[in-house]
């Protein structure tokens with residue numbers, strides 16, 4: 402699937418850059434263009450592989466919006482024409498989808514990404530997706546509240562919002578900074594493989610995935626998740642039947658970008674590896690298992706020929722917002738929002754309205 406990426410805020414810019422590098426290093430050519438947008442000049446200066454656009458200079462003079470995501474919304478709204486102008490020419494007619502990438506707990510990305518998605522929907526005919534990072538449980542109240550409002554608004558604006566939970570893909574005992582490096586690498590590998598898997602590969606079998614399958618899986622809207630796992634493959638495809646099942650199970654149950662999210666409206670199972678090692682029977686079995694597990698009748702499947710001695714499974718879920726994890730997060734965000742309001746509100750107001758508001 403040919404995509405253009407727009408990273409907003411610090412996390413958005415870093416993850417976009419990783420995706421660009423992964424796609425180039427692997428020689429996939431799925432990423433057609435990329436831009437990083439931020440109100441903090443310093444964060445943009447640390448990026449080497451993507452073009453950048455500063456916003457909000459008249460309001461915050463390149464210093465960022467701190468954790469104020471309402472200000473993030475405002476500066477994106479004020480400078481939207483400049484951002485769209487910078488994208489002109491970077492989003493070619495080849496792009497089949499646009500991804501707006503952001504950490505949802507901060508300021509610029511949290512507040513700016515939903516605005517940008519809204520305007521991209523107006524200008525471009527291709528689907529506009531969000532790739533959003535949810536704060537981990539241990540991040541502060543402000544992050545949770547910001548992410549709640551940002552997610553709510555993204556769900557309204559984007560064709561689908563692929564969520565990565567910051568608690569999902571890091572190692573135990575890592576510092577936060579090291580953890581970000583690890584998580585960003587994992588995001589790049591998994592999401593980068595999904596983009597590449599949607600590229601029709603000429604001259605290879607019929608069961609190869611193409612971009613329409615990714616787009617159709619995401620068509621249900623709402624929250625999307627992505628899981629991934631690999632195992633060493635045998636040279637004999639018959640011996641890989643169990644392996645195909647194992648990696649599919651792991652991808653959904655332990656390797657997902659959002660833990661405990663298995664109920665979905667639609668799913669796509671991509672089995673990656675050397676074509677002659679991919680077991681047809683195993684793939685079919687894993688697809689049926691995924692149907693049972695997600696409760697979805699719309700489970701698509703396909704191969705992704707990849708020169709590797711391993712077999713990998715990528716599981717993309719669409720319409721996964723009913724899952725426990727999303728519900729728990731929204732609860733956490735509402736509590737955080739209430740706690741924040743309580744600090745400044747009088748006692749009567751505390752009980753006035755506990756729901757999250759859209760950002761705009």
Ligand code: GDP
Nearest residue numbers: 410411412415504506507508509510536581584
């Ligand atoms: P912004 O620049 O104002 O948009 O703020 P950030 O992008 O720093 O957003 C803060 C949120 O993103 C927090 O929840 C952080 O945990 C998360 N975050 C910041 N940097 C990274 C990163 O490099 N990787 C990941 N996965 N999350 C990050």
